[in-house]
Structure formats: structure tokens, C-alpha cells
Amino acid sequence: MGCSPSSPAANGPVPGHPGLTPGAAYSVIVIATLRKRPLVLAAAIVVLVAVGVVVALLRPWGGAGTTAERYVTAWAAGDAPGAAVYTTDAETAGAYLQKARDDLAPTGMTARITGTRTDGDRATSTVEVAWDLGQGRAWNYTLDLPLVAADDTPGNDTGWAVDWSPAAFAPGLTDGQRPVTRTVTAAPAPVLDAGGATLLAPTPVVTVTLDKAQVEQSASGLGSALGSIDPAITASSIRAGANAVPDGQAYTVVVLREPDYQRVRDRIYDLPGVRFVSSTRLLPPDQGFAGQLMQGARADIEKAAGGTPGWSVDVVGQRGETVRSVAGQPAGPGRPVTLELDRTVQNAAQDAVDADSRQAMIVAIRPSTGAVLAVAQNAAADRDGALALTGRYPPGSTFKIVTAYGAMPAENLTPQSPVECPGTTVIDGRTIPNENSFVLGTVPLTEAFAQSCNTTFSRLALGLPADGLPTAGKALGFGADWKIPGMTTITGTVSPATDDLQRASDGFGQGDVLASPFGMAMVSATVAHGAPVTPSLIRGTTTEAAVAPGTPDRAVLDQLRPMMRAVVTSGTARAAAGQGEVFGKTGTAEYAGPDGSNRSHGWFTGYRGDLAFATLIVDGGSSGPGADDGAVPVGRPALSDRGGTGRAAAGRRRVGRPTLVVVHPSRIPALAFVADLVAVVVFAAVGRMSHAEADSVLGLLGTALPFALGAAAAWATPWVRSAPASLRAGAVVLAGTVVVGLLLRLGFLGRLPLSFAVVATISLAVLLLGWRGISAAVARLGPRAPRPADRPGRTMGSCRPARCSSPVHRPRVARCRRTSRVRSTSASRPRRAAVAATSRRPRRSS
Known part of the structure; x- marks a missing residue:
């Protein structure tokens, strides 16, 4: 063995x-x-x-270290599903890893395990994580990665798994939190006006966004709460806006100032899918200040006012709120920006246009520097965009400034040269009349200009070459195309004439000529300055000319200025007389209304001292001497040491320097208020008579008083004060009168029969809306007082409407081709007066 x-x-x-x-x-x-x-x-x-x-x-290669290595390798490579299989909750982890990576938007990432400690069925791996966020930005941290012993799962047979929670991504993260990379905008410096007053100041705001997938759950609640701040925000508008954004993106519902947000916070904070982001924006201390201008200029202003952008990695909660910042670099400070706007001039201009219910606008420019001092529009104009800067309208007789400038040297004329002013003239088969066919006979050119004689200037235009008016306009800045930081503008267009009729019609601003208020203000500024004027808004920036203006002939301008002065002293702009040395030109530009009716815009442009301006009232009717609600009284300039209050503002500082001042309406609102009180008294009197009650003054006053108080309450609203004779104002007065009157009556008497409430509502509606409806009908259809014209009329059925191309306004311009004699359409419509005319003389064309 x-x-x-x-x-x-x-x-x-x-x-x-x-x-x-x-x-x-x-x-x-x-x-x-x-x-x-x-x-x-x-x-x-x-x-x-x-x-x-x-x-x-x-045999399987197991161990906690192996699991950790495989997890961080896939994570660093951007393979969220591949990393998630090594966690205890692959579905949740995969979604989180992908979302967090998308929010961080890295250009690269590394993760290196420096050691693993095992304690029974638990282990911890130490991982050095480095995120490269691009542009020199980095987020580095040490992560204690928790692991637990686990059964094998598909894709993971190591016997271990990462114990998933947001803390497996970065230290300190809890459920509902994730990191995001953000650009930190420099706290913008204030924006000042030319006098150093604050126009825009850094203001805390909260951006409210809504997850598109949860619109139906939250639209009604958001609309109800936010509608109290902005009536334009409704459940329907929120649904429409959210449906328009791409899937996966949040819809920005509104940006609220911090006080407004606090008002509605409790009503919207817990709504599903609603998120809130706090930031700082440049906002005007007074909402609505130069609204259209500031809206268009915001991007350029913020670029100029902002400092060096910073960045941050922020931990955000479920609603998008910032919990803390874990990395980043602060933004560099901004520098104050000065706009050329003059707050006093802007407020005065704003007060002027706000007093008119029609689309009204004013542009003011300083001729010596090109500084844009004011751009004012009322709410009616705001609905169609920046009409004062980019709207295109036929300029009517204000274009006679260009025609006169071109004709005097071409035809060897002076202001004293005799010219013919017949009542009518026939050009290429068409009869061009003065309004009401008034006749001056042979008069100096200055007189024909001051009285706005169409027949004279149509003939003067015929004496120019085909490109005569475009060339003259270019010399005065008309047709120039400017690239102004902070502003998009159009001056106007006039094409070389293709026939005599076009040339004659262009001569008095009808034909194919189109202009913006900004463009006509530039024409007046050029006349005042005697040289090309380069407009500017943001001080320190450079305006470029895509199409440069020409250079005016100073000798011709020296002759043109006294002609413009005569328009104010003895011509169609006499409503501006007494306001100092004002130079101007009125215009009434005819166009075809949507219903084919003959309608017209009212213009007034000119200058005084170092302030040039242009005023336009869309559908404003005549600007002649008798039109007390036209462009002249709305926009007449004057030297004054007081400014306007501006839209939705009061008590602003006074600046003792020249400004644009408007005489505000007082007579018409007072009459409208009296008319409403009379309507209430009539209602009370008829009611008492129908019930056979005692005919006593005290009894009548007792019945009328509750409803009169309701009417007075309605008159306290801006909707009524801004346009007291409009149907909209009538509806507001009716609502206030009925609601307050019935409530007070119920409180005094303790009972209110339904039949009385119905009858009272119907009766007051007839009275309060009735007189306004009649007034509007008379204004539109009533007979017109005869006066000379500065435009041709239209033969019924003979005019072919053309579209006026504009990015924001496309009025139909009547272009009458060869016809027989054209009837005069001179009548002025009774309108709410913006100011009473200072004098009354026989009316001539404007």
C-alpha cells in the first residue's frame, strides 16, 4: 500500500x-x-x-465596487438608461439622470471612483465628479455613492445596486430637486431720460409658466386669478397659448411684478403644472409709459444696460423655484443707460393722444441733434402696433412742404411769386378741386401754401420731372431708411411719377405717397435744422443709414420757413396761433373706408424752436382752421414750463424747459356728464309719473339719487373719462348706474321688485346709450359745413380702392383715375373736441 x-x-x-x-x-x-x-x-x-x-x-464578477464602476462609467458617457440598470429604481433613475443632464447641458463629464467601503449589505463608493459646462464653466464635487446588496436584475448581475435617490447624483439633493445650469443676467442699471429722470428701473418679477400637459387642470384657475391683474388673460387665452408651444416646452403665461404676484400667489401656487421663476427686469415706474416705444427698444436697452453675464448651477424644486446655488460666477454690474426721451415732452404728448378715442399719435424730435424726445400713442393705436413709427398713411397737404421745396428752385419761384389758385383744375382728364371749389385767384405762393390750395400745388408738381418729388423728399429726409438702435422706423415712400395724374396727386399728398408720423416729424426737423438730421434714441449708440437722406438747399429752406409760419399766423393752422413762433403745415388725407365711404386722416406737422413734431389722427377728418377736434388742437406745440401727467400717472416733476403741451379737453366731458345726469333724472321723472306719484322736487331727487350716484361711480373709471361720448363709455355708465342704483334702492327700501329692475335697466339703456348712438350717427352722417379743400373728392363709383401696405396698418387709399369732374367731399364730421379752436375764420383747405 x-x-x-x-x-x-x-x-x-x-x-x-x-x-x-x-x-x-x-x-x-x-x-x-x-x-x-x-x-x-x-x-x-x-x-x-x-x-x-x-x-x-x-463565474460572475461581483462586488459593490464593480457596481459603482459600471454605474459611473455609463453616467459619465451620458448613457442614462445604461447607468439606471445599476440602481434600485431603473425607471425613476433613468428619467432623472436624463432630465438633469439636459438641464445642465454639459459639454463633457468625468467621474472617477477613489475607493469603496463595504459594511455588511451596504457600501459606499467615493466618486470625484467633474462637469464641464462649456465657456470655462465647471462644477466639481465629491459624491458618496450609496450601494446596497440586491438580487440580480436584467442587466445587473453584480449582486449590488446603487441605492437610488437624487443624492446619487449630487450631494444634498432630495426628492423633487434637480440641478440646472442658468445664465445669470447682470442686474441691469437704471435707464434714464435726457434729464436724468428714471425711465426704467430694475424691478423684481416672477415669471409664471404652465406645463402644456396640465393645461386643462389649471387654465381656469390661472385665468380667474390673473384676469384680475390683466383682463386679457383668460382660461381660453391660456389654452390657446399653451397649445401653440411645442410639446415638452412650458408656456409662459405672464411676467408679474412682485406685488402683483403676492396678490394672487395663494390662488395659483398649488395649481398643477404651474411653475414660478424669480428674476429682475427693467420696468418703468409707471406702467404704460411710452409703451410701444419701450417694448420695441427693450432688447437694445437691456443689451446696453446689462453688464457681463454670469452663470450658476442652481438646485430647483418641483415648481422650478430656486432652493440654493451650488456653483457659479456672479454677473458683472451694468451701467446706466440714457435715452434721448424727454419725460416731460412724452407725458404731454401722451396726455394729448389719450384724450382722443380715435387712433392718435405724436412724434417729437429735436432738430439740432436728431434726439427722439417723444413717441406717444393712445390705446386705440396701440392695438395695431407702433403706428407712430411704422404706420404708413397718405400725408395729405403736409406733403406740400416737399412739393414747395422742389418747385421753388425748379420753377424759379419765391414766396412772393404770384400763382393761380382757381377753384378747380383739370389734369389728364380729371378735375381736381379745392374743397368747395374755393377760389383765391392770383395770390403769392405763400398765401396758396398757407390756405392749402390743391389746384396750385397739383400744377406745381406738373412742372417737376418724374423724379422731382422723390428727389425733393430725399433732401428733406423723406424716404431715408434708418437703422436706429432701439427703434424700427419708416419715414415714407414716394415713387417717380408714371403719368401726369399721379404727379399732380402726389403734389398735394394724395396719389401714391405714404408717410409715417415719424417721417413727417423728420421732414419738419430737417426744415428747422437746415441740414440732414440723424435720429437717435439710446445715447452713445450710432445710427446707420441704410438709405441716406440728401442734403437740403439752405437757400430754399430759408424761403420755405416763412411759408410754414404763415400757415399758423393766417392759414389753416390758426388754432396753434398764440402758442409762440410755431411753423407748421396741416393735412387732410382722404382714403376709402372699409364700407367704401369717403374718409380722411388729420395731420399737423411743424416745429417750434428746437422741437419738431408730427401729429396724426386716423380717421380724424379735416385739419382745417374750423376743425376743433382735429390734429392741430390735439398736437399744437407751445413753450411751457409744465409737462403733462402722462398715462396712468400723476404728480410728476416739472421741468422748466421747452416742451410739447396740449390744451386738454374740458367742455365735452362736462357736457357728457350732464347728459348722463339728465338721462337719470328723466328716467326718475317718467317712472314717478307712470305711478302717479306726487310731483315734488324732493321726491324726484330721492328717486334719482341712487342711480345718479351709480353714474358718478362709473364716471370715475378711465374707460368713461377717456372717451365719454363713445358707446363703450355708455355701457360702463349704464352698468354702474343700474347696479349701484338698484343696490342702494334695495338697501333703503328693503325690497326690489324684479319688474322694476327690468324696466329700470331697459329705460336707462335707451337713455344712456341712445344719446350716444344719435351723437355717433350725426358725427358720421350729418351735414358738413362748406370750406375749401386740400384734397380732391371722389366721384361715386369712380374710385378704385388700393391697399396701403404697412406692417401694422393697411388703410384703403382712394386712388381716383381718369374720370369726369369729381364731386367735392369736404364736409367735416362733428367730433368730440380735443380743444376749442382759439379763433373762427372762414374755412379753407388744410
Whole structure:
């Protein structure tokens, strides 16, 4: 029987070798043999290593460190699903990892494990994480990655898994929190006007956004709450806006000033899908200040006012609110920006246009520098965009400034040169009349200009070459195309004439000529300055000319200025007389209304001292001397040391320098208020008579008083004060009168029969809306007082309407082609007066 080292028989001493057991002897023999054979030793080592490798390959390679390594490798590579399989909640982890990476928007990422500690069925791997966020931005941190022993799952057979929570992404993150990379806009510096007054100031705001997927759950609640701040925000508008954004994007519902947000916070904070982001924006202290202008200029202003942008990695909560910042660099400070706007001039102009219910606008420019001092529009104009800057309308007789400038040197005329002003003239088969065919006979050119004689200037235009008017307009800045930082503008267009009729019609601003208020203000500024004027809004920026203006002839301008002065002293702009040395030109530009009716815009442009202006009232009727609600009284400039209050503002500072001042309406609102009170008294009197009640003054007053108080309450609203004779104002007065009157009557008497409420509502509606409806009908259809014209009329059925191309306003312009004699359409419509005319003279064309 053989003997092995482990057998009992082998435990005795080896014969001849006392103390040496058989096992020890076996080892000695093996070692001695290997020492004699080095190749055998090497072979044994190789075999052992090979066996270990085979065993490792044939059995799963487990361990917490392995799991951690695989997780961070996939994570760093941007493989969110691949990393998520090594977690305890693959679905949640995958979505989180992908969303967080999208929000961070890195250009690269590295993750390196520096060690793993195991304690029973739990382990922790230390990971050094480095996010490269581009543009030199980095977010680095050390992460203690938690792991737990886990059963094998598809894709993970290591026996371990990352214990998933947001803390497996970055330290300190809890459920509902995630990191995002944000650009930190420099806190903008204030924006000042030319006098140093604050126009825009850094203001805390809250942006309210809504997840498109949760619109139906929250639209009604948001609309109800936010509608109290902005009536334009409704559930329907929110649904429409959210449906218009791409899937996966949030819809920005509104940006609220902090006080407005606090008013509605409790009503909207817990609505599903609603998120809130706090920031700072440049906003005017008074909402609505130069609204259209500031809206268009905002991007350029913020660019000029902002400092160096910073960045941050913010931890945000479920609603998008910032919990804390974990990395970043603060933004550099901004610098104050000064606009050329003059707050006093702007407020005065705004008061002027706000007093008119029609679309009204004023532009004011400083001729010596080109500084834009004011751009004012009323709410009616705001609905169609920046009409004061980019609207295009026929300029009517204001374009006679250009015609006179071109004709005087071309036809060797002076202001004293005699010209013919017949009642009518026939050009290329068409009869062009003065309004009411007034006749001046042979008069100096200045008189024909001051009285706005169409027949004279149509004939003067015929004496010019085909490009005569475009060339003259270019010399005065008309047709120039400016690239003004902060403003998009159009001056106007006049094309070379293709026939005599077009040339004659262009001569008094009808034909194919189109102009903006900004463009006509630039024409007046050029006349005042005697040289090309380059407009500017943001001080320190450079205005470029895509199409440069020409250079005016100073000698011709010296002749033109006294002609413009005569328009104010003895011509169609006499309503501006007494306001100082004002130079101007009125215009009434005819166009075809949507219903084919003959309608007209009212213009007034000119300058006084170092302030040039243009006023336009869309559908404003005549601007002649007898039109006390036209463009002249609305926009007449004057030297004054007081400014207007501006829209929705009061008590602003006074600046003792020249400004644009408007005589505000007072007579018409007072009459309208009296008419409403009379309507209430009539209602009360008829009601008492129908019930055979005692005919006493005290009884009548007792019945009328509750409803009169309701009417007075309605008159306290801006909707009524801004346009008291409009049907909209009537509806507001009716609502206030009925609601307040019935409530007070119920409180006094303790009862309110339904029949009385119905009869009262109907009766007051007839009275309060009735007189306004009659007034509107008379204004539109009533007979017109005869006065001379500055535009031709239209033969019924003989005019072909054309579209006036404009990015924001496309009025239909009447272009009458060759016809027989055209009837005069001179009548002025009774309109709400913006100011009473200072004098009354026989009316001439404007």
C-alpha cells in the first residue's frame, strides 16, 4: 500500500533520518526537485494564473465596487438608461439622470471612483465628479455613492445596486430637486431720460409658466386669478397659448411684478403644472409709459444696460423655484443707460393722444441733434402696433412742404411769386378741386401754401420731372431708411411719377405717397435744422443709414420757413396761433373706408424752436382752421414750463424747459356728464309719473339719487373719462348706474321688485346709450359745413380702392383715375373736441 503525506502511517519518523516525518520529507523532495528544474516552477505559476483567470471568467464578477464602476462609467458617457440598470429604481433613475443632464447641458463629464467601503449589505463608493459646462464653466464635487446588496436584475448581475435617490447624483439633493445650469443676467442699471429722470428701473418679477400637459387642470384657475391683474388673460387665452408651444416646452403665461404676484400667489401656487421663476427686469415706474416705444427698444436697452453675464448651477424644486446655488460666477454690474426721451415732452404728448378715442399719435424730435424726445400713442393705436413709427398713411397737404421745396428752385419761384389758385383744375382728364371749389385767384405762393390750395400745388408738381418729388423728399429726409438702435422706423415712400395724374396727386399728398408720423416729424426737423438730421434714441449708440437722406438747399429752406409760419399766423393752422413762433403745415388725407365711404386722416406737422413734431389722427377728418377736434388742437406745440401727467400717472416733476403741451379737453366731458345726469333724472321723472306719484322736487331727487350716484361711480373709471361720448363709455355708465342704483334702492327700501329692475335697466339703456348712438350717427352722417379743400373728392363709383401696405396698418387709399369732374367731399364730421379752436375764420383747405 502506498503512503501519502497525510496518511497515519506516514506520521512516523523516516528511517535513517530521526525527526523527519514523511510529510516533511515529501516537501523537501518536491522543493529539491523544483530547484533543480526552474522551468517546472515557471510552468506551475503559469498554470495557477491561468486557472484563476478561467475561474474569474466562468463565474460572475461581483462586488459593490464593480457596481459603482459600471454605474459611473455609463453616467459619465451620458448613457442614462445604461447607468439606471445599476440602481434600485431603473425607471425613476433613468428619467432623472436624463432630465438633469439636459438641464445642465454639459459639454463633457468625468467621474472617477477613489475607493469603496463595504459594511455588511451596504457600501459606499467615493466618486470625484467633474462637469464641464462649456465657456470655462465647471462644477466639481465629491459624491458618496450609496450601494446596497440586491438580487440580480436584467442587466445587473453584480449582486449590488446603487441605492437610488437624487443624492446619487449630487450631494444634498432630495426628492423633487434637480440641478440646472442658468445664465445669470447682470442686474441691469437704471435707464434714464435726457434729464436724468428714471425711465426704467430694475424691478423684481416672477415669471409664471404652465406645463402644456396640465393645461386643462389649471387654465381656469390661472385665468380667474390673473384676469384680475390683466383682463386679457383668460382660461381660453391660456389654452390657446399653451397649445401653440411645442410639446415638452412650458408656456409662459405672464411676467408679474412682485406685488402683483403676492396678490394672487395663494390662488395659483398649488395649481398643477404651474411653475414660478424669480428674476429682475427693467420696468418703468409707471406702467404704460411710452409703451410701444419701450417694448420695441427693450432688447437694445437691456443689451446696453446689462453688464457681463454670469452663470450658476442652481438646485430647483418641483415648481422650478430656486432652493440654493451650488456653483457659479456672479454677473458683472451694468451701467446706466440714457435715452434721448424727454419725460416731460412724452407725458404731454401722451396726455394729448389719450384724450382722443380715435387712433392718435405724436412724434417729437429735436432738430439740432436728431434726439427722439417723444413717441406717444393712445390705446386705440396701440392695438395695431407702433403706428407712430411704422404706420404708413397718405400725408395729405403736409406733403406740400416737399412739393414747395422742389418747385421753388425748379420753377424759379419765391414766396412772393404770384400763382393761380382757381377753384378747380383739370389734369389728364380729371378735375381736381379745392374743397368747395374755393377760389383765391392770383395770390403769392405763400398765401396758396398757407390756405392749402390743391389746384396750385397739383400744377406745381406738373412742372417737376418724374423724379422731382422723390428727389425733393430725399433732401428733406423723406424716404431715408434708418437703422436706429432701439427703434424700427419708416419715414415714407414716394415713387417717380408714371403719368401726369399721379404727379399732380402726389403734389398735394394724395396719389401714391405714404408717410409715417415719424417721417413727417423728420421732414419738419430737417426744415428747422437746415441740414440732414440723424435720429437717435439710446445715447452713445450710432445710427446707420441704410438709405441716406440728401442734403437740403439752405437757400430754399430759408424761403420755405416763412411759408410754414404763415400757415399758423393766417392759414389753416390758426388754432396753434398764440402758442409762440410755431411753423407748421396741416393735412387732410382722404382714403376709402372699409364700407367704401369717403374718409380722411388729420395731420399737423411743424416745429417750434428746437422741437419738431408730427401729429396724426386716423380717421380724424379735416385739419382745417374750423376743425376743433382735429390734429392741430390735439398736437399744437407751445413753450411751457409744465409737462403733462402722462398715462396712468400723476404728480410728476416739472421741468422748466421747452416742451410739447396740449390744451386738454374740458367742455365735452362736462357736457357728457350732464347728459348722463339728465338721462337719470328723466328716467326718475317718467317712472314717478307712470305711478302717479306726487310731483315734488324732493321726491324726484330721492328717486334719482341712487342711480345718479351709480353714474358718478362709473364716471370715475378711465374707460368713461377717456372717451365719454363713445358707446363703450355708455355701457360702463349704464352698468354702474343700474347696479349701484338698484343696490342702494334695495338697501333703503328693503325690497326690489324684479319688474322694476327690468324696466329700470331697459329705460336707462335707451337713455344712456341712445344719446350716444344719435351723437355717433350725426358725427358720421350729418351735414358738413362748406370750406375749401386740400384734397380732391371722389366721384361715386369712380374710385378704385388700393391697399396701403404697412406692417401694422393697411388703410384703403382712394386712388381716383381718369374720370369726369369729381364731386367735392369736404364736409367735416362733428367730433368730440380735443380743444376749442382759439379763433373762427372762414374755412379753407388744410
